[in-house]
Structures are given as structure tokens and as C-alpha cells.
Amino acid sequence: MKKQFSLIITMIFFIFLISIPKTIAQPDPLPPEVNSEAVILIESNSGKVLYTKNAGKEMYPASLTKIATAIYAIEKGNLDEMVTVTKEARSIEGTRVYLDEGEKVTLKKLLQGLLINSGNDAGVAIAQHMSGSEEQFAADLNEYLTSEVGVENTTFANPHGLFDPKHVTTAKDLVKITQYAMKNEVFRELFGTKSLKWDGEAWDTTLYTHHKLMREDPYEGITGGKTGYVDESGFTLATSAKRNNLSLIVITLNSERQSIAYEDTKKLLDYGFDNFKISSFSKGEEFYVTHPVQDQLMYGVSNGEMLNVINDAEKVQGISPLIEMKNKKDDKQYKSLTSNSKEEEDDSSLMASLSIIIVLLLLMVFCFILYKTKLSKENFFKRS
Structure with missing residues (x-):
């Protein structure tokens, strides 16, 4: 009988050990492996860097330049003002919205063509309207980015990102520019536009964003994006997304293939949303x-x-x-500062532990009483 009782106590103690809630802190999750040459992930409310790789390395941005051109034109220009398209704008190479020489369009429409369809002709038209020439616009833009945005290693030579050996920036600066731009309501609207009916003198069509996570391969919470490519820069990508008040921005530079840029971006967004939360104190x-x-x-x-x-x-x-x-x-x-407070988690664990202890103690008392009762009966019958 004593052996049976000892076995019961041992089993109860074992159950108790494995039932106690685990309160040991888990190690921080490993960040993903990415293949783009330079990347950065930030939480955009605070600017806190959540992941970085070669973020300070000097790189060619390609059409991510247009994020800077857009926010500068939005803040410094009049969106309703009419712009006359020049021969230089009409004849620029690369992606265009096919503006016609002498065509008059609003600055806002040029910005739509710039960000949604990555129109290089729209970029030249904006630069000439804002500063008189592309060269002067680059100087004005660089001064603005340094003094008002706070970039440290950026020098732009044009408004569109076509290759120029002097046209350089870093992932760190680009994410800072994007974070700054995302504070502007007009920019957020343009950056997040998936499609737009385009009625031009030489081209009537529907513009669709080039960013695949916004249309072809939709990612939950995506709020905007910009793509870029020239031979010297490789594939570049800027992406913003938001879930449950957590806003993230990812920049990837010099990916060998377009698919790599998107894979890296999704990995980083998943990493951010899975492992970080937003908290606030009113x-x-x-x-x-x-x-x-x-x-x-x-x-x-x-x-x-x-x-x-x-x-x-x-x-x-x-x-x-x-x-x-x-x-x-x-x-x-x-x-x-997690969404579930530490105090609530500790209280919950404590209450669960106390409940288990009480149940197990009651069970032990019951077994002891049962044992004593049976022992008393055996002694009674022996005396009889």
C-alpha cells in the first residue's frame, strides 16, 4: 500500500512540474537571410531600424529617385498649376507616359504619371517647371533633402534616376526620404494608387502601378510602393505596409533579379509584422x-x-x-510595450500556477485521507 501511495505522489509531482506555465524568455527570432546587396527595414512611426544590411553603402537608386522628386514637388509646388511639356521632356528615354511637346497638364497629373507609371518624361517636366532646368532642379533637390529630410550620403543628378555616375544614395537615406514623404497625405495617396485612368493628348490608357505586391501578388497591409531598374543599379524596390497600427518601410537595392527584390521584401515585412508590435501611451x-x-x-x-x-x-x-x-x-x-502588457501576462501565469498548485494539493490531501481511511480499516479488521 505504501508503494502505491508513493507512486501516486510521484505521478502528481511529475504532472505538477510539466503543468507549470513556462515563463522563461524566448530568444530573439533570427532575422531572415536576404540576397539583395543593400536593404533596410524600419518602423516608420519612430524610424527605429529593425533590420539592416549594407544600408550605408553608396548605391545607384534608379527610379526610387522619383520618391524624392515627388515629395519635393508636392511641398514646394502648386499641384493645380499648369505645366507646359517641353521637347526635352518629350524625348527622354526609358519609361514614359508619352507626354506631347506643348501639352499642358497640371503638376498633380505629372506626379501621378511619375509615381504610378514611373514616367521619366513627367520627371523632366516637373524639374523644368520647378527650377527651370534639370541641373538646377538637382541642386535644389539635394539642398532640400539635406536640410529638410536629413540625408547624409545622397547626391542626385536628375529627377528620374536614369544612370549617372554622380547620381548616388544609400538604403539608409532612401528609407529616410520615404519615411519623410509618407507623412504627407498627397504623397501617400499617389504612392498607394494601384490604377488610374490616364487621358493625355498622345496617350489614353489606364496606368497600373508597377509594384507587384500591390496588384499581381498582393501582400496583406501593403500601402504603397515604387520600383526601379537600370543596368548599373540592378532591381530596386521601395515598399510600405501597415497592420494593426504597425507601419513598416522596406528598401532593397541592387537585386540581381526582380524576383529576389520581392522575395527579400516579403521576408522582411513578415519578419517585422511577426516580431514587432506598436504601443502607445495617450x-x-x-x-x-x-x-x-x-x-x-x-x-x-x-x-x-x-x-x-x-x-x-x-x-x-x-x-x-x-x-x-x-x-x-x-x-x-x-x-x-507589447500589445499585451507584461503585467497582464505575469498575472495570468501566476493565477494559472496557483490554480494548478491548489488542485494538486487538494488531490494529495484526498489521496492521503483515502490512504489513512484504508489503513484504519485494515487495522480494524486485524483487531477483529
Whole structure:
């Protein structure tokens, strides 16, 4: 009988061990392997870099240049102003929207042709309208990108991205330009347009975005994209996507094949959405910041990453260095920035553990009472 009781206790103890919720932190997931020469993935609300490869290497951007041309024209030009197409714009090589010499179109229509159909002729027309010549436009654009966007290693020689040995940038700068541009509502509309009826003097058609993840191979949450290619640059790709308030931007440069650019982009987007979440603290609730916030402060963090809430003079860990936060009640308090708070996860695990312990203790008590009862009966019959 004693052996049977010992066996029961051993089994109960074993069940207890394997039933306790696992609270050991899992290791960070391995980032994907990508084949493009240079790539970068950021969370666009904060600019936090989630993955990078050769992001500071000087590269040729091809038509990703048009992202910079577009945001410059949107911010510095009048979208309703009429533009007269010149002979130079009409005769430019490469992808076009077939503008006719002397044709008059609005600046906004040129921007549509520039971003949706990657029209090089639209780029030349925009540059000549904005600055008088392509050369002066390049100078104006470079000054704007440096002073207002904050690029560090970008020099553009034209508005469209056709090859020029002096026309260079980096993945880091391109993602910064795209992040900046995505703050503009007009740009977001154009960048995310999948198709558009085009009524021109020389060409009536429907324009379709060249970005395959927006049409032919749709990716969940895609919000915009731009493709590029010249022989010297290889395939280049800019992509934005959003799920559950998490906004991502991916830049891939110099892919040997178009399929590689898309494969790398999908891998990086999957990596971002699978392993990072967005959290926010409303102004006036638990936290305050050292600079004005209109409604909410939002930033991206990895799953399970902890925010160390510290003094105003120090920088907060895990978010943009431009953001400083402090807890109203306790400078030393830690908060989880995952979508499910750490406190809720800990409470849930604790309650589950306590429930299992209580059940197992009751079971042990029941077995002990049963054992004692049976033992008493055996002694009773022996005495009889």
C-alpha cells in the first residue's frame, strides 16, 4: 500500500512540474537571410531600424529617385498649376507616359504619371517647371533633402534616376526620404494608387502601378510602393505596409533579379509584422513626455521588449532617441510595450500556477485521507 501511495505522489509531482506555465524568455527570432546587396527595414512611426544590411553603402537608386522628386514637388509646388511639356521632356528615354511637346497638364497629373507609371518624361517636366532646368532642379533637390529630410550620403543628378555616375544614395537615406514623404497625405495617396485612368493628348490608357505586391501578388497591409531598374543599379524596390497600427518601410537595392527584390521584401515585412508590435501611451494618462504631443505618442518595439522609464536627462531605451518619457508616479517603474502588457501576462501565469498548485494539493490531501481511511480499516479488521 505504501508503494502505491508513493507512486501516486510521484505521478502528481511529475504532472505538477510539466503543468507549470513556462515563463522563461524566448530568444530573439533570427532575422531572415536576404540576397539583395543593400536593404533596410524600419518602423516608420519612430524610424527605429529593425533590420539592416549594407544600408550605408553608396548605391545607384534608379527610379526610387522619383520618391524624392515627388515629395519635393508636392511641398514646394502648386499641384493645380499648369505645366507646359517641353521637347526635352518629350524625348527622354526609358519609361514614359508619352507626354506631347506643348501639352499642358497640371503638376498633380505629372506626379501621378511619375509615381504610378514611373514616367521619366513627367520627371523632366516637373524639374523644368520647378527650377527651370534639370541641373538646377538637382541642386535644389539635394539642398532640400539635406536640410529638410536629413540625408547624409545622397547626391542626385536628375529627377528620374536614369544612370549617372554622380547620381548616388544609400538604403539608409532612401528609407529616410520615404519615411519623410509618407507623412504627407498627397504623397501617400499617389504612392498607394494601384490604377488610374490616364487621358493625355498622345496617350489614353489606364496606368497600373508597377509594384507587384500591390496588384499581381498582393501582400496583406501593403500601402504603397515604387520600383526601379537600370543596368548599373540592378532591381530596386521601395515598399510600405501597415497592420494593426504597425507601419513598416522596406528598401532593397541592387537585386540581381526582380524576383529576389520581392522575395527579400516579403521576408522582411513578415519578419517585422511577426516580431514587432506598436504601443502607445495617450497624453495625460500614465506617462508624460518632455516635448508636446497632440494626441498619442506611438513607437515600435520588439515583442517582450521592456521600456526602462528613467530620468529626463537620460534617453529612453528601445525607442527613438528624440523621445524622452518619464512616469508620473515612479521613475524606476518598468513597463512592457507589447500589445499585451507584461503585467497582464505575469498575472495570468501566476493565477494559472496557483490554480494548478491548489488542485494538486487538494488531490494529495484526498489521496492521503483515502490512504489513512484504508489503513484504519485494515487495522480494524486485524483487531477483529
